[in-house]
Amino acid sequence: MDLNAFFAMIFEWGGMAFRGSFSNELYAEGLYLTVGLISSIVSLFLVLLFYFIINRPSFSRWQHWAIMLFINFIINFVVGFFVPQNVFNSLGNDFEIMEYISFGLIASLTTTVFFVIWTYCFKWWKGNAKGTPKLFFGKF
Amino acid sequence: MAKLYIFGIGGTGARVIKSLSMLLASGVKTNFDIVPILIDPDSAGGDLNRTIKLLRDYQNIHKTIDGYEQNNFFKNKISTLSDIVTEKGGGAKVFDGFRFELDGIQNDRFKDFIDFNSLDANNKNLVKLLFSEKNLDADLGVGFKGNPNIGSVVLNQFTKSEVFQSFADSYEADDRIFIVSSIFGGTGAAGFPLLLKNLRKGKVGGKNYEHLKNSRIGAISVLPYFKVKQNDNSEIDSHGFITKTKAALHYYARNISGNNSINSLYYIGDSAENTYENIEGGTNQKNDAHFIELASALSIVDFANTEDIYLETKNGIASNPTYKEFGTKDVRQISFNDLFDSTKNSIINNLTEYFYFNLFLKDKMTWAINENYPFVSEDGAKFDINFIQQSFYKNFLSDFNREFRIWIAEVFRNQISFAPFSINPVTNEQNEITDFKIDTSSIFTLVRGIPERKGVFNTFKQKNFELFVTHLNNASHKLGDAPSPQKRFMGVFSQGIKSLVNKKLL
Known part of the structure; x- marks a missing residue:
């Protein structure tokens, strides 16, 4: 499976978020790979920013982590909205604005999961936000 | 671990040991198990009781965190004499704390202590030559109030006590002794030479103690560093501090430095500009801590860090006695620099x-x-x-x-x-x-x-x-x-x- 197909599966939520011709065009133009890589890197960057670059006691609680999560959501909405729109406009493909908004939201929600996954990769490391957040049980 | 027995005599002794406990808490180390023994007739003394409470807190903290290498605070062990005797399996009666309690002085006047009334007429006259009426009527429960002639009589009790016997029994070859006293008061000025003389005899309760006789002994003698307010009703008068100091130094010249009975003797003092309340003793005798006491505590650390080779003693005589003084730059408000x-x-x-x-x-x-x-x-x-x-x-x-x-x-x-x-x-x-x-x-x-x-x-x-x-x-x-x-x-x-x-x- 190539990376485009891999990200397509993720961003289509295993078929639950498949949006017909819009999704087919995304796949055909390799945009799942583009959006997927950008989203992953943005999420990773924001997580690293929170845990290791900002790394301040005064910005280390779960509320601060939630702010970073929200920023991640917004950035990836923008990415999910504008990257396909720019490409499809240049190719002359016309889609309803709602298609772009829907995909922006799907990308945001998907990368929220990316953000959580990156969080659980790094929250155990040395730093002022070590252990933040505890979303599930005990130390998790 | 070798032990460093510190005899803190009188109020100054207690205050210096308090400063030492602050230094030890902050992480200063001596490589000795510190065993403070406070000798002060004034059992209600504010400074004394503050020091005892502090030492107990220190011990409790140290015991809880002892042996943990990552910690630097409260690292140096502090023991009571009772702890040492118990560790060695001894069963002698020793005081369970830091202060040696002098018997027969609570609510007693000096004349009662020496049983003045039962003396015959000749001895009564002799005693009257040596002690004034005020001396004889002095209440011993609040200390000797600047009268070393009273202190030297009463403190003799310590070297004849079970506690001193237990100390001698527990003393080992690698241990050391340090004596802290002031020279211008009553308790310390009397207690220091008396204690040193008995240590160098090496004979306690009829038994010979060679280790004790040849022990490494240091001492600090604190010269006047404060005055007390003039009070005609008080027996303490700081006008006499310098005279008493001179008299004591003359005595030390013959009986301490003159006969090489001490390995390291530290002197410290200051031009006494500050004036304390004139309190003869009891709970109200609480003076502000003073830099002189901190510097005196540093003399204990200095003594503890002195190598054995410089502290040799043969037949009760120090081979290379040293005499040290302390100085700072000429300022009245001292910073680290x-x-x-x-x-x-x-x-x-x-x-x-x-x-x-x-x-x-x-x-x-x-x-x-x-x-x-x-x-x-x-x-x-x-x-x-x-x-x-x-x-x-x-x-x-x-x-x-x-x-x-x-x-x-x-x-x-x-x-x-x-x-x-x-x-x-x-x-x-x-x-x-x-x-x-x-x-x-x-x-x-x-x-x-x-x-x-x-x-x-x-x-x-x-x-x-x-x-x-x-x-x-x-x-x-x-x-x-x-x-x-x-x-x-x-x-x-x-x-x-x-x-x-x-x-x-x-």
Whole structure:
């Protein structure tokens, strides 16, 4: 499976978020790979920013982590909205604005999961936000 | 571990040992198990009882965290004579504490102590030649009030006591002895030569003790460093301090330095500019801590660090007796930079680190718990409200730290002033120091004469207690597992503050 197909599966939520011709065009133009890589890197960057670059006691609680999560959501909405729109406009493909908004939201929600996954990769490391957040049980 | 028995005689003895316990708490080490023995007839003395409480708190803290290498505070062991005797399996009756209680002086006048009324007429006349009416009527329960002629009679009791016997039994070849006394009062001036003479005899209770006879003995004799207010109703008159000092020095010249009976003798004093309340004894005799007492405590550390080769004694005579004095730069408010290098280097890191430890625990510990920072909740730590309600924190550490802050503020307020930190003493209605305040806007400018180390792009860097927490978090991460929460707590603060102070100040 190539990376485009891999990200397509993720961003289509295993078929639950498949949006017909819009999704087919995304796949055909390799945009799942583009959006997927950008989203992953943005999420990773924001997580690293929170845990290791900002790394301040005064910005280390779960509320601060939630702010970073929200920023991640917004950035990836923008990415999910504008990257396909720019490409499809240049190719002359016309889609309803709602298609772009829907995909922006799907990308945001998907990368929220990316953000959580990156969080659980790094929250155990040395730093002022070590252990933040505890979303599930005990130390998790 | 070899032991260093410290005899603290009189009020000065107690205050010097108090300063020593502050130094040891901050991480100064001696490589000896310190065994303080306080000899003071004034059982209600304010200074004495403050010192005893402090030593007990120290012991409780030390016992809880003993053996944990990551911790630097309260590292040096302090034992009571009773602890030593018990360790050696001895069953002799010794006092279970730090103070030797003189028998037969509570509510007694001196004439009752010597059984004056049962003497025959000739002996009565002889006694009257040696002691004034005031002397004979003196209440011994509050000390000897500047009368060494009374002290030398009463304190003889100590060297004939079971306690002294137990001390002699427990004394081993590698141990050392240090005697702290003032020369211008009653108890110390009388007790020091008496004690030294008996130690060098090496004969206690009819038994010979060669180790004791040839022991390594140091002493500090504190010359006048304060005055007391003139009070015609008081027997203490500071006008006589210099005369008494001269008389005692003449005696020492023949009987201490003259016969080489001591290995290291330290002298210290100051032009006495500050005036204390004239209190003859009892609970109200609480004087502000003084830099002289801190410097005297450093003489104990200096003696402990002196190599054996310089402290040889043969047949009760010191082979190379040394006599030392202490000096600072000529200022009336001393910062670390006004001390000479060896003195400065021996205390600057430890006192600074303990000062910051105090600041955090006093003002920020509850905040840190509420914020749930990693050092209180991660890496196996669990420092929560329950932890700070336990006796280790609430009763021992907090009490000791409060005394440390009072001590720092007292030496700051006193004359000569030891002011290594920029603080504002807080006083109660009786003008007694109860704490100090600091400017919390910039906590790394509090060490006087030591500038805060700033890097480039300082605007974006962490400051004050935020940076403090970062260093605690990092220390907590590095520490790994600890044998107990208390050990972990002290280890985190010890290592965190060390790296913080190294980064920002020293």
